Amino acid sequence: MxxxxxxxxxxxxxxxxxxxxxxxxxxxxxxxxxxxxxxxxxxxxxxxxxMRNAKVQPDGTFVKSPASVLTYFTMVMMRCVVTRDNATLLAMAATIATRYSAVRRQSPINPNEREPQIMDHVTQQLKLFPEIANAIAYQLSANKLWSLYHETYVDIERGDFTRLPELHNLSCVMKALCTADCNVGAERLRLACGGHGYLTSANMHLIVSSAAAACSYEGENTVLLLQVGRFLMKSWRAATEGKPLTPTASYLRGPARGETFGKWTGEWANIVAAIEYAAANKVRLAFESMSQRLAQGQTEAEAANGTGIELTQAAELHGRSFVAATFLAYVTGPTVSERSAALNRVLERLLELYLVHTALRHLSDILQCISLSDAELRSLQTRLESVLKKIRPDAVAIVDGFDFHDRCLSSALGSYDGNVYERLFDLAKQSPLNQEPVPKSFHKVLKPFLKSNL
Amino acid sequence: MxxxxxxxxxxxxxxxxxxxxxxxxxxxxxxxxxxxxxxxxxxxxxxxxxMRNAKVQPDGTFVKSPASVLTYFTMVMMRCVVTRDNATLLAMAATIATRYSAVRRQSPINPNEREPQIMDHVTQQLKLFPEIANAIAYQLSANKLWSLYHETYVDIERGDFTRLPELHNLSCVMKALCTADCNVGAERLRLACGGHGYLTSANMHLIVSSAAAACSYEGENTVLLLQVGRFLMKSWRAATEGKPLTPTASYLRGPARGETFGKWTGEWANIVAAIEYAAANKVRLAFESMSQRLAQGQTEAEAANGTGIELTQAAELHGRSFVAATFLAYVTGPTVSERSAALNRVLERLLELYLVHTALRHLSDILQCISLSDAELRSLQTRLESVLKKIRPDAVAIVDGFDFHDRCLSSALGSYDGNVYERLFDLAKQSPLNQEPVPKSFHKVLKPFLKSNL
Known part of the structure; x- marks a missing residue:
């Protein structure tokens, strides 16, 4: 540079x-x-x-960076920042759509009653609440990533690079997952606002396009997942050989030794363990595919390309495990006593939603290595519906808790006071075409044309 | 009106x-x-x-429409049109991204070789080729829907309304599925173009936003899926009572009688049957949930809202079954003999990709009611990778076959001649900011400001 x-x-x-x-x-x-x-x-x-790391001396001698990954350290920081920013974007979109869903009334549930707030439709709850939970899950894990970055920064200043590969890979997968989920989630929330979600005065389009841009910049998401996939291949080999693993990959140890999952109970820690086990299973499958391709005489690079789909899937589940484990640790860990009972109850419901929703999202990955009975499957669906219902009365208060100023949201649909229609109308009235009751074009173009035809 | x-x-x-x-x-x-x-x-x-259908007579008497669904018949037509249009939008996006992926070179596979066309990365193939197959699957099923519309129109002119509910529900689910998949697929293809996909000269943003709009207009997608879900509840009841079923819901008959799936063989017809069976299973589960809520004393409307998530899932799989069955019938049906062997081979590969990809997409739904061994699961993944590789050499020719004129695509990335970089540069040069080597703002604002600080 x-x-x-x-x-x-x-x-x-x-x-x-x-x-x-x-x-x-x-x-x-x-x-x-x-x-x-x-x-x-x-x-x-x-x-x-x-020339902070690699240098060229006056006589032209090139001096390599003390650690090759240091070249990417600024990118590592940027990926931590992007992860945090995108979690915030998702929270903004969730705030707008949730507030709007409390104001907008449409489609009667009972024919004889008034049209309900659209948030009372269960399908609308499924569009809103999992994104609120996602935003919080990503905020918490972005915070954890950020702490790790600072710890590693101090290490590096001391010349200790041991934790850099872990941080590098974690920042890659978190950036890729968070931006991809935020892009899809913000668009889902925009669509949840119906026709009004298309108005630029709703400001959802700018949130969605900011989230979309983050999927491509600072390392294209698929490229990042492939890097993480290759890191997981090394980790799996290390695990099978009984060598040390980095903390976030330590869940591979048991499965690499051939340990099976045990019993599905559906408790929170059990769901997190199931996601980790499914991740380990994907890593194993990818490792076997890689090994088979290498055995057929392919180069390491060709084999990695051929196994690309499985590598990205493994990386995705690896990242998901980290987010789920971080959310669980936050809600059930030592900070419980620092929070009010009411706040803990809300957080527990959001965790329940996040874990059940994530288990259903990755159900095929889980069912490929853990068996669930019909009743257990049924219970996941019931828990999903039940927790949506429980979150419903608190939904607006939860997004209010994100504490975005109206100026920051800049949205006619999502303002704190809920005066959606007044704002929509006021902003529409500001359109240049609404400044005069008859646009100039009528006198200049349309009227002469109409008269000429008469 | x-x-x-x-x-x-x-x-x-x-x-x-x-x-x-x-x-x-x-x-x-x-x-x-x-x-x-x-x-x-x-x-x-x-x-x-x-007053084509419902009428008000001069004395104020209101005369109802001869069939209540007739009120929606124009909407039915519009939904058939929207389905066709969105299949076309997806084909346009696939054409642009596929051609660009043959021109753009990035990320070496083997370190000693030239950077490959990005289409040689397997992960890129997974972004492109399933969308090509989706576009064709939707075009074929939109054509079938369009024929059904015309047949039903003739029926109606004769006063025969028997096939209207079937057409109504099919147009609802096809509109919802096709627009949702086209929105997601076109955005995936836009992201597959990397940074260049954000340029308005790529024209991907307009395709994506047109597809997105179609998710909300002419019946919001979730509302449509809920309608279809309620139709499926009636159909399931009819099936269990041995009453007649409409043709597209006839696959419910066996499962309603308690017939099991039989054996997974992975053959095309078997995959279509598995998707149908998984659809029937979702319908059954939703029906049971509805019945349980009704038994608890909820009104029909409350029960339908409570079962909303399962109803939309059942509707989605119902629509997917129709698309899969239509694609299969086209590729393996009587028109085979009208096509060249070369064309049939290409179509067979696209069908193979569509079915394997759809089976993997709905794998958790399938695994909930059909058991697949580890080897059978493994084989789906291998088939996916294998068919992507087979389609690779024909990919550009296939999208050329969509026969879009450059003016229609209006894309610097997707033109027929592949001169991507020349076009990108020419179009950038047309930007107002590039008309002068030094923008006027420098002399008016920046220079006086810089001088004042010196």
Missing amino acids: FFVQLRDEETHMPLPGIDIGEIGHKRGFYGVSNGFLGLKNVRIPRTNML | FFVQLRDEETHMPLPGIDIGEIGHKRGFYGVSNGFLGLKNVRIPRTNML
């Missing part, structure tokens, strides 16, 4: 050899000045290089 | 009692003039009513 002067200080003209411009309109991120740059016979002085 | 004069013919001013305006900016669908309208003491003459 280097910096270089592009324009003349007086005239602002591009300097000789420099071809510069903007890349044209793009979807979302309007304020970011992405551009193109061509350099032809432009000399970059050595001192213009950012 | 009625029509009414809104503005004065001479002045174009809104007539007395009429409050009219546009609703403000919205995401996508820029050309559609959605507006708001208020009517206060405005009289609508009887003859201004659209």
Whole structure:
């Protein structure tokens, strides 16, 4: 990386050899000045290089970085930041859609009664509440990731790089999962606002496009998952050989020794263990596929490409395990006593929803290695419906608890006072086409045209 | 429905009692003039009513429509049209992303070789090829739906309404499934274009937002699925009572009699049967939940709301069964002999991909009622990877076969000649900010500011 002067200080003209411009309109991120740059016979002085880790000495000698992963350390930080930011975006979208769903009334449930708040439709609850739980789960695990980053930063300052690979891989998978889920979740929440969700005054479109952009920048999500998949292959080998594992991969140890899952009980810790076991099973399957391809004479790289689908699936479940375990530890861990009973009850319901919903989402992965009876399957569905019902009365209060200022949400649908229709109408009235009762185009174009035909 | 004069013919001013305006900016669908309208003491003459079916006679007598569903018949037609249009949108997005993936080179597979076309990454194939297969599956089933519409139209002209409920429900579920899959699929394809997929010159953003809009208009998707779910409840009751079933629901008969699935063989017809069986199982579970709620004293409407999640899941699988069965019938049916062997081979691969991919997508639904051994599960994954590889050499030719003109795709990434970078650069150069080497804002704002600080 280097910096270089592009324009003349007086005239602002591009300097000789420099071809510069903007890349044209793009979807979302309007304020970011992405551009193109061509350099032809432009000399970059050595001192213009950012030489924190790798260096070039005055005599031209190249000095490698003390640890190759250090080259990516800024990216690691950015991925931690992106994870936190996207958890916040999802919370914003959930706040808007939940508040709107308490104001909007549509589709009678009982024909003789008034149209209900749309949040009373169970299918609407399924669109809103799991995203609230997701946002909290990602916020908690982004916080944990952020602490890990700071601890590792201190280690690195001391010249200790041992925890860097773990942090690198965790930041990769968290960035990929959180941005992908936030993109899909925010769009689901936008759709949950019906026709009004399309209005720019709802501001959902900007949240969705910001979340979407994060899927591609700072490491494209699939590329990141493939990296994590390869890390899991090394971890699985280490586990089968009885070598040490990094903390977040330690759940591989039992399955690598051939331990089976035991019994499904459906308790929270049991669900987290089931997700971990399903992750370990995916890692094992991917490892076997890789090994088979290597045995057939493929190079390591070809085998990794051929196993790409299974590697990304394993990485996804690995990340999901971390989020689920983090959420569980937060809700049931030592901080319980620092919170009020009422807050703990709400958090427990959100955890219950997150775990049941995640188990159902990954049910095929779980059923491939753990057997559930019909009654146990049935019970997951019942628990889902039951916890949605329990969260319903608190839903607006929970998103109020995210504490976003109206200016930050900037949404006619999601303001704190719930005056949706007044705001929608006021904002529509500001449209340029609504400034005059008859647009100028009528007199200039339409009327002469109509008269000419008469 | 009625029509009414809104503005004065001479002045174009809104007539007395009429409050009219546009609703403000919205995401996508820029050309559609959605507006708001208020009517206060405005009289609508009887003859201004659209009285094709229900009528009001001069003496005020209301005459009901000869069949209540006739009221929705225009909506039925629109849903058939929307289904076809969205299948086309998905094919457009698949064309752009597939062509781009043949031009773009990135991420070496073997370190010593040139960066490959990104389409050689198996994970990229998984993003592209299932969407090609989806687009074709939806086109074929939209065609079948369209024929059914025309047959039913002829019936109705003769006063025969027997097939209307079937058409109504099929158009609902097809509209909901096709628009939802097209929205998600087009966004997946846009993301598959990496950073370039965000440029408006790629035109993916307009395809995605058109597909997204279709999820909400002409019947919101969840509302439609709930309708179909209630139709399936009636069908299940009829099946258990041995009463006649409409053709698309006839697969419920066996399971309603308690027949089990038999053996999983993984053959195409067997996979279609498995999807149907899983659909029937979801219908049964929803029916049992409904019955239980009714037995607890809930009204029909409350019970339907409480069972909403299961009803929509059953409806989704019901629709998927229709698409899968239609695709299978087309590829293996009597038209085989009308096509070249080469075309049949390509279609067979796309069908194989569609069925294996759909089975994996609904694997948890299948595993809940059909048992698959580890080897059979493994075989699905192997078949997926194997068919992706087989489609790879034909992929560009297949999307060329959709025969979209460059003007229609309007995409720098997806043009027929593959000159992606030339087009991207030419279009970026047209940006207003690129018309001068130094923007006027420098002289007006930035230079005086910089000078004032010096």
